[in-house]
Amino acid sequence: MDCGSVRALINRFIDGELGYVETAEFQQHLDFCPDCSEELRELCELRGALAAWSGVRLAPPPGFADRVMAAVQRQPQPGSPRPLGEVVDGALARVDEVLGRVRLPHGRTIPVKNLLGWALAVVALVIGLGRRRGRDATQARTP
Amino acid sequence: MAPSNHQNWRLPPDPSRADLARAAAGDREAFRTIVERYGTMVYSVAYNVLGSHADAEDAAQDAFLRCYRSLPQYRSEASFSTWLFRLALTTAVDARRREGRQPEPVEMPEIVDQREASIGDHVDAATIVRALGDLPEDYRTPTVLRDLYGLPYQEIADLTGRPLGTVKVMVHRGRAALRLRLRAAGVRPAARANTAGVGHATDAVAGHEGGEA
Structure with missing residues (x-):
């Protein structure tokens, strides 16, 4: 392995995505390459610092709890009848959970619900256009 | 799911079932206890995702409102702190997707305990x-x-x-x-820095625990 190949693999190594053979070749290269070793060390130091930073507690601004509670006061009681918009949002979220997502090429995923929505929109459009054409034809035949 | 690094937190103990039930029933004093106990955790997550105090406060407040509304649906398969942590993360990412971000000067956050710095x-x-x-x-x-x-x-x-x-x-x-x-x-890390096992550092991510609001 040369340095270019190793650098292309460093992130996959860090993420534990390399197979046994690749890992062995990767580490063999590191044994004699100070530049690649240093890059790996720096990335490890970085990730260690980021993981440690994730555990550092940051203080919310003064009065934060009061402002949250003032906003809570404006909320309906939990469990009380919800506004129609929220009911619809909740129902759509539940549909999402049940139907799941479909994977597209290149790894992108979209909710199945969205596909169904688009299909329904196309069907409604086709029906609407068909009915309009039928009406136009009827009017054209009427003297 | 539970983000693995949330284990870095010295989490406050979960509220008692009775307190959660009172908050879920709309007892605002019981909910205030939750806000005070978890405000730092929720705000920290929001700040780290969003990188500005104003955006982080808005997202943290939104996360607590979602929590308030969703409490009746909370089931104790996941610990409450894990559930709320996940809710805070999702809310902050949603805020970023919704509103984007304008380049701003970096705002240093206030660290609760300087020994953690x-x-x-x-x-x-x-x-x-x-x-x-x-x-x-x-x-x-x-x-x-x-x-x-x-x-x-x-x-x-x-x-x-x-x-x-x-x-x-x-x-x-x-x-x-x-x-x-x-x-x-x-x-510049010293050459002795240990990288052994780094390839599996994030593979310990916990599995799905459900309970997302």
């Missing part, structure tokens, strides 16, 4: 905050989700609505950019 042998908190603050937004959110909170790439793709391959590229570029910023700040 020493986060590495060679890196201090201010250097990390500045380096994260300088990251382009496309890199920041995936990198924070991956390397601060240990989310699997597929989870990040689902949360951010980006293709899996794109997310990986963004994280790799984010790491490279952060490494260069740390270098520019004079951070």
Whole structure:
């Protein structure tokens, strides 16, 4: 392995995505390459610092709890009848959970619900256009 | 699911079932106890994802409102703190997707306990905050989700609505950019730094625990 190949693999190594053979070749290269070793060390130091930073507690601004509670006061009681918009949002979220997502090429995923929505929109459009054409034809035949 | 690095938190104990039940029934004093107990955790997550005090406060408040509304649906399969942590993370990412981010000067957060500010042998908190603050937004959110909170790439793709391959590229570029910023700040780890086992550092991500609001 040369340095270019190793650098292309460093992130996959860090993420534990390399197979046994690749890992062995990767580490063999590191044994004699100070530049690649240093890059790996720096990335490890970085990730260690980021993981440690994730555990550092940051203080919310003064009065934060009061402002949250003032906003809570404006909320309906939990469990009380919800506004129609929220009911619809909740129902759509539940549909999402049940139907799941479909994977597209290149790894992108979209909710199945969205596909169904688009299909329904196309069907409604086709029906609407068909009915309009039928009406136009009827009017054209009427003297 | 439970982000693995949330174990870095010294989490406050979960509220008692009775307190949660009172809050779920609309007892605002009981809910205030939750806000006071978890405000720091929720705000910290929001700040790390969003990188500005104003955005973080809005997102943290939104997370508590979602919590208030969703409490009747909370089931105790996951611990309450794990459930709320996940809710805070999702709310902050949603805010980023909804509103984007304008470049702003880096705002240093106030650290609750300065003894926690020493986060590495060679890196201090201010250097990390500045380096994260300088990251382009496309890199920041995936990198924070991956390397601060240990989310699997597929989870990040689902949360951010980006293709899996794109997310990986963004994280790799984010790491490279952060490494260069740390270098520019004079951070050079000693040659003895141990990298053994790093390839499996984030594979310990906990499985799905459900309970997401």
